[in-house]
Amino acid sequence: MSQYNKIIFTGPVGAGKTTAIASLSDSAPVKTDARASDMTKERKASTTVALDYGIMNLPGGEKIHLYGTPGQERFDFMWDILTTGGIGLVLLMDNTRTDPFQDLKFFIGKFREFIDQTNLVIGVTQMDLSRHPPLEAYHSQVEALGLKSPIFEVDARSREDVSILIQALLYSLDPELEETP
Amino acid sequence: MSQKPSESPLRIAVLGMDSRTENLFRMFFRGPCQNRAMVVGSETPEATLIDLDVPQGAKLFEQHRSRYPQQPVILLSINPPAEADAHTILVKKPAQAQAMLAAITRTQELVAAVRQPRSAAQAEPSAEPEEAKPAMKVVTRPVANEGSAQRAASLLNEQVFKSYLGHRDDIDPQDPKQLATLFYNPREFLQGHVHSAWEVAVTRDLPTRLETPWRSISFFPDQRMIHVAADEAQLRAVCGIPFRNIVSMDVGMDGRQSLSNVKTITADEAKSLLESEHLVSLESFLWKIALLTSKGRIPDAVDPLRPIQLKRWPNMTRITLPPHAMRIAALLHDSPMTPFQAAQRLGIRQQYVFAFFSAAYALGLISQPAEGVRPATASTQPANPAAAEKVSLFKKILNRLKMS
Structure with a gap:
């Protein structure tokens, strides 16, 4: 089995990591949510305190493991462990946050080594609620950090949206990939 | 003997879960469980799904069971109890689709078994007292607004692309005669009028309307939205013919009237249009009309023999994707090359690359690096077994991903 068998989902609290994994996973995701007790509770009642986990079954019995990091910074000691063997990083941003670009810089900074070794795609959620900042502004921010990444508007509940995001990740890694096995 | 289960989705209520978890199961039932079950809210459930591992999970199950001794329950747990009553089906977490499908089948059998004796004694009053109906509040999150402004990606496969936009053979870039057939002038089509009007709207920074004998098109620079009351087929038709021709056909214009007129919109009118269902995002509209107009040609202002590069990926989840769009985007974003080289590298028809290129060009996403930049030509082949x-x-x- 390939040693590269994980896709990592990260992003701030409420960006849709758990939902995105659920929309791709072949099994009901394992969640480790708990009642929010800190500032997180202002955004939602419960939050992921360890990680989310889902599986995509591939032909031939191989599996792709989908991991979602907890949104809270105090669990970031787990992130290095998670990324080992990862194919790439899916960063989900919540466009209704007070300062999404601060989030963007934080997560790119925390995963920079992993991103440089693999690749990054960014999905911006909640754009139906807030069109600002627009995607162009995200591109400018990411380019200022020395990266060129696909950035799409995403509804984490939409399997199609999340699928396109993952396809962009794979094609960014190898544009000449074909679908045929 | 087991009863024949119902073929309609099993109606399941969830107990002790927040709305997010409930939505996860909604998607799990819809996707991997092939719509064999559905989460219900106010409708009477046929069964209940309980997560035993949540705080108070055991207590919730106990209370539920004492009120509904015969209602089937699917009980989820990382460590399910060794035994359960006849109406409880245990599913070990993480719940795999196969295990859940088996639990759904078993539950449907139990539901059918309970229904049969009841229907045999139709006059018999309900076995459950009215007040014994589930005392749970199921909070549902509204499904995403599927309004046109947030429309999902539309994928054109090769067949659909051909039927929409026709077929163009590959050409030899060294043959000037063949090369000359590759170009079109956006200004001769609706596309050019739309671009000019958008520029006016941005300059004025006000809602603006493009009035044409075909339709009115309204532009909202703040929201980056466009309003046009035309369906896909009408848009395709108008984009495919030089604008002067279609206007003449429609209104018998003899050239005395201008093809289009740009006006500012009043605030009241703008407010009303912004609530309309015909609102689309600027990016997806410009992309689409460029695709429909180009039909796999390229704007005459571009030199196709010089390398080009995609500056940024377009918003792929909200636009119409021509065949191989993701591969073309990745390749042109990665390194500069001519459209001909891109088609060759990917082993696809040139028309697909030209269509993508024209749409991306309309959004200002294409750059042509200065002369002297060497295009990438080498194909990246896996260098070792691990690669x-x-x-x-x-x-x-x-x-x-593409199968599902």
Whole structure:
């Protein structure tokens, strides 16, 4: 089995990591949510305190493991462990946050080594609620950090949206990939 | 003997879960469980799904069971109890689709078994007292607004592309005669009028309307939205013919009237249009009309023999994707090359690259690096077995994503 068998989902609290994994996973995701007790509770009642986990079954019995990091910074000691063997990083941003670009810089900074070794795609959620900042502004921010990444508007509940995001990740890694096995 | 289960989805209530978890199961039932079950809210459930591992999970199950001794319950747990009553089906977490499907089948059998004796004694009053109906509040999150402004990606496969936009043979870039057939002038089509009007709207920074004998098109620079009351087929038709011709056909214009007129919109009118269902995002509209107008040609202002590069990926989840769009985007974003080289590298028809290129050009996403930049020509082949294994895995993931 390939040693590269994980896709990592990260992003701030409420960006849709758990939902995105659920929309791709072949099994009901394992969640480790708990009642929010800190500032997180202002955004939602419960939050992921360890990680989310889902599986995509591939032909031939191989599996792709989908991991979602907890949104809270105090669990970031787990992130290095998670990324080992990862194919790439899916960063989900919540466009209704007070300062999404601060989030963007934080997560790119925390995963920079992993991103440089693999690749990054960014999905911006909640754009139906807030069109600002627009995607162009995200591109400018990411380019200022020395990266060129696909950035799409995403509804984490939409399997199609999340699928396109993952396809962009794979094609960014190898544009000449074909679908045929 | 087991009863024949119902073929309609099993109606399941969830107990002790927040709305997010409930939505996860909604998607799990809809996707991997092939719509064999559905989460219900106010409708009477046929069964209940309980997560035993949540705080108070055991207590919730106990209370539920004492009120509904015969209602089937699917009980989820990382460590399910060794035994359960006849109406409880245990599913070990993480719940795999196969295990859940088996639990759904078993539950449907139990539901059918309970229904049969009841229907035999139709006059018999309900076994459950009215007040014994589930005392749970199921909070549902509204499904995403599927309004046109947030429309999802539309994928054109090769067949659909051909039927919409026709077929163009590959050409020899060294043959001037063939090369000359490649170009079109956006200004002769609706596309050019739309672009000019958008520029006016941005300059004025006000809602603006483009009035044409065909339709009115309204522009909202703040929201980056466009309003046009035309369906897909009407848009396709108007984009495919030089604008002067279609206007003449429609209104018998003899050239005395201008083809289009740009006006500012009043605030009241703008407010009303912004609430309309015909609102689309600027980016997806410009992309689409460029695709429909170009039909796999390129704007005459571009030199196709010089390398081009995609500056940024377009918003792929909200636009119409021509065949191989993701591959073309990745390749042109990665390194500069001519459209001909891109088609060759990807082993696809030139028309697809030209269509993508024209749409991306309309959004200002294409750059032509200065003369002297050498286009990338070498194909990236896996250098070692580990890389080859990775490529093979990626292909499998892509197949899996595109199948589902």
